Amino acid sequence: MKTRVAILGASGYTGLELARLLLRHPAAEITALGTRSEESPHVSEVHPSLTGQLDLRLEPLSAKQLAERADAVFCCLPHAASAEAVAGLLAEGLKVVDLSADYRLRDVAVYEEWYKVTHPDPGRLASAVYGLPELYRDQIKQADLVANPGCYPTSAILALYPLLKAGAISGEGIIVDSKSGVSGAGRTPKPAFHYPECNESLSAYGVGTHRHMPEIDQFLTEAAGNAVEVIFTPHLIPMDRGILSTSYASLAKGTDTGGLLEVLREFYRDEPFVDVIDTLPATKHVAFTNRCHVTARVVRGRAVVVSAIDNLIKGASGAAVQNFNLMFGHDEIAGLI
Amino acid sequence: MKTRVAILGASGYTGLELARLLLRHPAAEITALGTRSEESPHVSEVHPSLTGQLDLRLEPLSAKQLAERADAVFCCLPHAASAEAVAGLLAEGLKVVDLSADYRLRDVAVYEEWYKVTHPDPGRLASAVYGLPELYRDQIKQADLVANPGCYPTSAILALYPLLKAGAISGEGIIVDSKSGVSGAGRTPKPAFHYPECNESLSAYGVGTHRHMPEIDQFLTEAAGNAVEVIFTPHLIPMDRGILSTSYASLAKGTDTGGLLEVLREFYRDEPFVDVIDTLPATKHVAFTNRCHVTARVVRGRAVVVSAIDNLIKGASGAAVQNFNLMFGHDEIAGLI
Amino acid sequence: MKTRVAILGASGYTGLELARLLLRHPAAEITALGTRSEESPHVSEVHPSLTGQLDLRLEPLSAKQLAERADAVFCCLPHAASAEAVAGLLAEGLKVVDLSADYRLRDVAVYEEWYKVTHPDPGRLASAVYGLPELYRDQIKQADLVANPGCYPTSAILALYPLLKAGAISGEGIIVDSKSGVSGAGRTPKPAFHYPECNESLSAYGVGTHRHMPEIDQFLTEAAGNAVEVIFTPHLIPMDRGILSTSYASLAKGTDTGGLLEVLREFYRDEPFVDVIDTLPATKHVAFTNRCHVTARVVRGRAVVVSAIDNLIKGASGAAVQNFNLMFGHDEIAGLI
Amino acid sequence: MKTRVAILGASGYTGLELARLLLRHPAAEITALGTRSEESPHVSEVHPSLTGQLDLRLEPLSAKQLAERADAVFCCLPHAASAEAVAGLLAEGLKVVDLSADYRLRDVAVYEEWYKVTHPDPGRLASAVYGLPELYRDQIKQADLVANPGCYPTSAILALYPLLKAGAISGEGIIVDSKSGVSGAGRTPKPAFHYPECNESLSAYGVGTHRHMPEIDQFLTEAAGNAVEVIFTPHLIPMDRGILSTSYASLAKGTDTGGLLEVLREFYRDEPFVDVIDTLPATKHVAFTNRCHVTARVVRGRAVVVSAIDNLIKGASGAAVQNFNLMFGHDEIAGLI
Structure with missing residues (x-):
């Protein structure tokens, strides 16, 4: 029997991408689409690319109504609005993958400093599971609530975590120079x-102020075993989808390109969606997939690590499906091939 | 002495493009930028690409104030708003190039049917001069008010007018299939x-309802000497600028590709900005110029005429500068090389 | 048990797209990748986007070797080269979907006039099945060799065939103005x-000379019951994938927009991949799917029919998988959701 | 009287861009176009965008022939080929702006290590003038041969030179993460x-191996007064033109964002083409201009400097015209507005 799933906040790009992946999923069935609007448009009006493929309306559904129709909820609401909804969903016995930023940071003070709102559900922060299966697969399997990672942090953490953990690079002075397609900015x-x-243009934005900076810090700190503060610079690239992060770190000990690649290969040996490659990644090679391509080089005594993902899939909806698969005991790659 | 020019409605794309062209114009000086907003931002805040090049603020200026600062006004206001302003400008003795649609159609009933507004200045319609120098150069030289042509009509009329005039094609059943970059949609x-x-997408829009259809009709009717009604289909193309129109017409008499090209070459022999070419046009070859590339083929007994312009230059601001040059006795190509 | 499939000419874009679709197919397994080159690179070197997903090399394989490894062959070789290979494959008992143009035209003289080569296997032309399931589903089910349709013809035939068949439009003077993304031009x-x-540019090409013109003629002639000769103009659009065709035809009898839509809806009522829609299609809404969106309008007494497909999927590899499914008795939509 | 100019190697993108700028130049006249090919095509065949604007053929011209027709030569040949030509041109009394890399590096060993060729004219290296007017205006005015800077180095040096010179940042561990449009790769x-x-894709390339790295080193070393070795990573962006460089450096002393901006503003106070801005640069704001936009921020104790140029203009042909203006005593901004 298929797991019944609902998508809350289904009108945006991550909602659309989730619908596409789940329609293809052999063990999931989309049974409800939630919206905060009062209108109830058919999904094909909101997402013409789903015409003929999904016969549901977007509706303003209560937690109770969702619990009647679904076993799992993908929550694609904006931050703060998401945490407001999540408590109710969990109380109804639903399992939730939250695609907002609300349960990613463990320290409520850090959350409130960067997101400029009072957290509606602070009690759950310390225990929330961060949905990066490459780091927390076992916890995700047991979780009722998974905080789906941010797109930039996914690209940066997958690149740097193993190298920090292995002591191959230093946590001091790490720079993450990231570039993203425009879909990352949402549908408004x-x-x-x-x-x-933005077509035919290229710009930096949010220099020193982007909210994904503390999220990257948190997990690199965990890897390093001491406080890591990265300098994170996002850039807007004239393309639909894809993130490429070029990260720079001091080498902690004398190692070379081969040594860095070996650490990465060892760490990701059994991972279904991370490919450590010898060539330099291009976002097109991972576009429309749940995969991450990563490589590393030593240049003039520094590590340069380059990673590429599709921001809407491995950076959002694909990771959410991967987490859903783990939470419900489905094949981890179901719907993600 | 330089002619002092003002741009009304300077915050949009045609305003920006006018500023770029006029900054380069040896005989014009931009002395005022008008806006309908109450704020008065510096032009470099509104158009960062003019940073360091033009030290003016956008201001809500009256006709009287404009007359004190300028000799000519380029009016880039929306339709209806433009006609409301123009009467006052002319009364102050200013010469005006109107980039809106307000003075292009000669029949007020047609205007009001297609634009769904009451025309604010209907008395001036019959006598307004249509600013296509290739057709009306002499009238433009004498005019105080020139109605700058629409972007799609420019591409279609330059392609078809000479052939209709020469009797090489029939006015019956003409189809104009046009494709435009996104800047044509404005800055909102x-x-x-x-x-x-719209990136990586391609769509038709306004099929049978686009307001440029009666504008094309009007001038092809003039060329043919009897009523022409075209079927005009615009398409949105994922690029910044450029219009390519592919027009289809029945041959009025047995002529071949060479014959069509000869009619076009003869008509445009002395034109500084129209090139009749043997190869097929590409919008990139006219991008950022005031030129039109046009060619023709006979295919299975029909004429296929392909024309390309930059919608923001030959289709708007460049044509406006060309008209300005004619109205003020400047070299016709000044500022347009 | 899964059907074993081989892809011949696997280094191009249709080969890559086939691999992507077939990897996701529940009843197919890719067992061989053929190339005409002497080298045998791993598929991830040729197509980095398949890294970690398919562990095969491209090899120069004989028909005999292919027959040992596979039950079905998708042939993605250039025209003429394809027909040279097909005879051998069929002789070995393989079923073949040929993505080249070699078996699409029924008249060898027409083929040789447009393709400028001697057909290597003319005897099979008259009996070849054209792989447009919407027209020839029953024949495809019985076929050992299916000629996969051209991308432009798919978009034009799906738009016009039902209207001609129903007598709603006339076959006289049909114009097909098509626009395609650049992947249609291949990988060289x-x-x-x-x-x-070609970025930020838009051009017409092959006016009156494109090889897809006689292919469109052939099937519209069949629909009309008398000789149809279309005027077909392809255009190159700066995007990766997608075809939008805007077709113009005289109305055969007094019908309106509703009447045209009704004919289309009736014809495609049970089709899994054709959506007759009320709004105007955009290629993005069918990108990365096997679907066709089509609509129609009456404008000034003419039919304007707009259709959109993904040129690499419904216009090539997706249609090929759909044909494969029919030939092998798989669910017609398998691998295509 | 106008200065007569020739363009050698006129078939590429820098040649086209030079022609566009020089056609608009009030004091220059293009009198010859050189090519190394044996054919002599009309320039409008090679560059359709110059149709109707320049009536010259590309010809294989000797230094002697060039000297008869021109006073100045812009040399757009590939490296090594350029230096082979330059000696002859200078011997004929011509002044030369060399757009290749041949005279940028002062140390022949460094040149030969990075460019993997024997330098054909090593004697001139030490005395060649580097054509960055913001650094070497006085020397350029006196020079017969100017080495036009590389596109990436222009963006990096303009960003970092003033800060190093003022001692605001340290030369240790500088990272230059650059992103460029595809025209930088040339026309082949x-x-x-x-x-x-490359459309809809984003990739790093030449990590640690790009030839512009030693060029950046050389001028930052000069600014710092001691050896600087940068880590330079170029990226390919799906757009035509534009370079954005995001550079990271340690602060040499406790300074803040305002302090960095002040150093930059002071340095560029009188420069006609460099704008120190408060907002973050976008390449679109400098596209099709000879301008550089630059800003700086302090983030977590490090300097982040962001600079944007048009790689074909300020990064190549525009800078070349600026140098030409200085060499011939023309207004420095002539042809560059």
Whole structure:
């Protein structure tokens, strides 16, 4: 019997991407689409690319209604709104993958400093499981609530965690220079994402202020065993999807390119979705997949680590399905091939 | 002495493009930038690409104030708003190039049917000069008010007018299949022009309902000497700028590709900005220029005429500068090389 | 047990797309990748996006070797080369989906006129089955050799065949104005497809000379019951994938937009991959799917029919998988969700 | 009287861009176009975008022939080929702006290590003037031969030179993470620049091996007064033109964002083409101009400096025209507005 799943906040890009993946999933059935709007449009009006493939309306559904129709909920609401909904969903016995930022940071003070809101459900932060299966597979299997990672942090943590853990690089002065396609900015039209403004252009944004910075810090600190503070610079690239992160770190001990690659290969040996490659990654090679390509080089005594993911899949909806698979005992790669 | 020019409605793409061209113009000086907003931002805040090049603020200026600062006004306001402003500008003795649609159609009933507004200045319609120098150069030289052509009509009329005039094609059943870059949609963010929606996509829009259809009709009717009604289909192309129109018409008499090209070459022999070419046009070859590339083929007994322009230059601001040059006795190509 | 499939000519874009679809197919297994080159690179060197997903080398394989490893062959060789290989494959008892143009045209003289080569296997032309399941599903089920349709013809035939068949439009003077993304041009670098040449540009090409013109003629002639000759104009659009065709035809009798849509809806009522929609199609809504979106309008007494497909999927590899499913008795939509 | 100029190696993108700028130049006249090929195509065949604007053929011209027709030569040949030509041109009394890499590095050993060729004219290296007017304006005015800077070095040196010179940042561990549009790769079709390969993709390349690394080193070393070795990582971005460099450096003393900006503003106070801005640069804001936008931030105790240029203009042909203006006593901004 298929697991019945609902998508809350189904009108955005991560909601659409989840629908696409789950329609293809042999052990999941989409049974409800939630929205915070009062209208109830058919999904094909909201997402014309789902025409003929999913016959549901987006509806303003209560936790109780969701519990009647589904076993699992993918929550794609904005931060704060998400945590407000999650408590109710868990109380109804639903398992939840939360794609917002609400349960990623363990320290409520850090959350409130960076997100500028009072956390609606602070009690659950310390125990929330971070949905990066490459780090926390066993905990995810046991979890009722999984905090799906941010897109940039996924690319940075997968690149740097193993090297820090193995002591191959130092946690001091790490720089993560990331580049993302525009879908990462969401579906709401804004001047910066108006086609003639960002097409054929390239810019840095949020220098020193992006909310994914403390999320990266938190997990690299865990890997290093002492406080890591990265300098994280995101850039907007004129393409739909894809993140490439180029990370720079001091070598902790005399190692070479081969040594870095060996650490990465060892760490990801059994991972279904991370490929340590010899060539330099391109986002196109992972676009529309749940995969991460990563490589490393030593240049003038520093480690340069380059990683690529599809921000909407491995950086959001694909990771969410991977987490869902682990939580419900499905094949980890189901729906993700 | 330089001609002092003002740009009304300077915050959009045609305003920006006018500023770029006029900054390079040896006989013009930008002396005022008008806006309908109450704020008065510096032009470099509105158009960062003009940083260091133009030290003016956008201001809400009256006709009187404009007349004190300028000799000519380029009016880039939306339709209806433009006609409301123009009467006042002319009354102050200013010469005006109007980039809106307000003075292009000669019949007020047609205007009001297609634009769904009451025309604010209907008395001036019959006498307004249509700013296509290839057709109306002499009238433009004498005019105080020039109606700058629409972008799609420019591409279609330059392609078909000479052939109709010469009797090489029939006015019956003409089809104009046009494709435009996204800047033609203006600078206001809307879902359809949100980068991830229109990037990597291609669509038809306004099939049978686009307002440029009666504008094309009007001038092809003039060329043919009897009523022409075209079927005009615009398409949105994922690129910044450029229009390519592929037009289809019945041959009025037995002519071949060479014959069509000869008619076009003869008509445009002395034109500084129209190139009749043997190869097939590409918008990139006219991008950032005031030129039109046009060619023709006979295929299975029909004429296929392909024309390319930059929608923001030959289709808007470049044509406006060309008209300005004619109105003020400057070299016709000044600022347009 | 899974059907074992081989891809011949696996280094191009249709080969890559086939591999992606077949990896996801529950009843197919890729067992061989053929190439005409002497080298035998691993597929992940040729297609880095398949890294970690398919552990095969591209090899120069004989028909006999292919027959040992596979039950079905997808042949992605260039025209003429393909027909040379097909006879051998069929002789070995393999079933073949041929993605080249070699078996699409029924008249060898037409083939040789347009393709400028002697057909290597003319005897099979008259009996070959054209792999458009919407027209020839029953024949495809029985076929050992299916000629997979061209990308442009798929978009044009799906738009016009039902309307001609129903007598809603006339076969006289049909115009098909098509626009395609650049992947349709294949994987070999050429000046016209060098990124800075075709990015941010839009052009017509092959006006009156494109090889897909007689292919469209052939099937529209069948629908109309008398000779149809279309005027077909392809255009190159700066995007990866997608075809939008805007077709124009005279109305055969007084019908309106609703009438045209009704004919299309009736014809495609049970089709799994064709959606007759009320809104205007956009290629993005069918990108990465095997679907076709189509709509129609009456404009000034003419039919305007707009259809959109993904040129690499419904226009090539997806259609090939759909044909494969029919030939082998698999669920028609397997691997195509 | 106008200065007569020739462009050698006129068939590439820098040649085209030079022609565009010089056609607009009030004091220059293009009198010859050189090519190494034996054919002599009309420039409009090679560059359709110059149709109707320049009536010259590309010809295989000797130094002597060039000296008869021109006063100045812009040399756009590949490295090594350029130096082979330059000696002859200078011997004929021509002034030369060399857009190749041949005279940028002062140490022939460094040149030969990175460019893997024997330098054809090593004697001129030590005395060659590097054509970055912001650093060497006075020397350029006196020079007969100017080595036009590389595109990446221009963006990096303009960002970092003033800060190093002022002692605001340390030369230790500088990282330059640069991103460039595809035109930087030149006009020769190659798989990596085939539209469907690089469109919608983003990749790093030449990590630790790019030839612009020692060029950046050389001038930052000069600024710092001691050996600087940067880690330089270029990335390929799916757009035509533009370079954005994000550079990271340790602060040499306790300074803040305001302090960094002040150093930059002071250094560029009188520069016509460098804008120190408060907001973050976007390449679109400098596209098709000779300008550089630059800003700086202190993030977690490090300097992050972001600079943007048009790689074909300020990074190549525009800088070349600026140098030409200085060498011939023309207004420095002539042709560059």
